[in-house]
Amino acid sequence: MLLNWGVDSASAVTNELLNCVRTQFGQPDFWGRYLHTIENISDGLSAEEIRFIQDNEMKIMPIYNNFSEAVGTRAGSVAARNAIFRARQLGIGDGTFIFANIENFFQVDADWIIAWVEAFYTSSYRPGMYADPDEGPFNEAYCQATERSELVLEQSVIWSAEPEPGPTSKSGAPRRFQPSRPNCSANVWAWQYGRDADACPIDTVLMESRLYQTLT
Template sequence: MLNKQLIYLILGLAFVIAIPIILNVFIFDTEPTDSNSDSDDGKKIYWGIDSASSAGKDVYQCVKDNFGQPGVWGRYIGDKEDVSTGLSADEAEFLHEKDVRILVIYNHFTDATGYDHGVDEAKHAIELAQKLEIPDGVAIFGDIEPKFPVDSAFMQGWSDTLTESAYEPGLYGVFDEGSAIVKAYNATESKMRENTVIWTAYPQEKITTKENAPEYNPQGPEDALLYGWQYAIESDKCKIDTNLFKNEMLDYLW
């Protein structure tokens, strides 16, 4: 039989060994719960969604039951009538409690032309982010829809203003070869392209569950920081779009 002192010594050593493991799992691990797959370069790919409606308990449960646990949830900041409901502080807290990272989207323009216009929209985005107390370093993705007029000056103004702020610039759009948005992007300064994260909606596949998501294969400008792919839109259930994100995108999420 082991004497009491030896038993206490063994228990003490086990406790000391367990402390860093516990801290790493419950405190220092800030990545989503699990990744969806590995990309060709061996880096993790995360499955997620975006929605125009609030990510409350019912919507979250609908997504989890029908599609799987998302690691990322794209949400808009500021209400846009008949289009999207703005992210709230309570909603953000709820998603974080579920270990879901938030991709921040700004969609309060329908014309993406002009440097000064890009500056003004970026300033409005920054103001909305600050009201929500979104932390420094998070990217704000300007939503440039296919029907919007777009030029490089707007992108430059958007990127310059966000780069000079506490936040990072991001752009969302259908970045298919030969499109107006790709031509505008390619005409921007190299520094803008080096600083701006791209979330593309091209090509389009079908809506899937997390388990059946396609391989990460987005298309966009060759030199882009292409870290996100909205591979399918407008699901019948839960009213969501489905996405895949490279591991690098985590650095730009809330």
């Protein structure tokens, strides 16, 4: 299996942050960044930052985090439409997966997941979900969603938050791609295996090359 190594950060990618990561960890293949500014949580991605990332030979992994629970059909549909609108505004390329940031302390239900996926189906983007299959309600909600909607399994990709052996350099990344998975069929194509690195404010991520190829 071909893998790509990268990072994600709540902070905007600057020369200083990029140099820190290159020096301490290596050159990322991609960088995960949030679509929206949320006070005390994340800097929102800008068109200028996208150009900077791409000019430095990295792809962008877009993350949508402008929500604090994933419950209900209407909320899932609104979240997806907002994510799609922002991605279009920023000029993110067609076919890119956009990852809903579903933390393990969020409430989650199958209605939200189905609505998130179905809203993307008629768009030029594809639905992803950052989630924890081990802790919290995501596993049960996701498996219920796949039972109710074939599109969930067919269209969506999961970026798993577990297990968490810890941040490493590019050369020291896990040799085996072993993210936690829901206990039902799922496309788990990315793994955040290290969080909150000490040397730079980033998390470290592995993804399958088939996901990497879809990124802008």
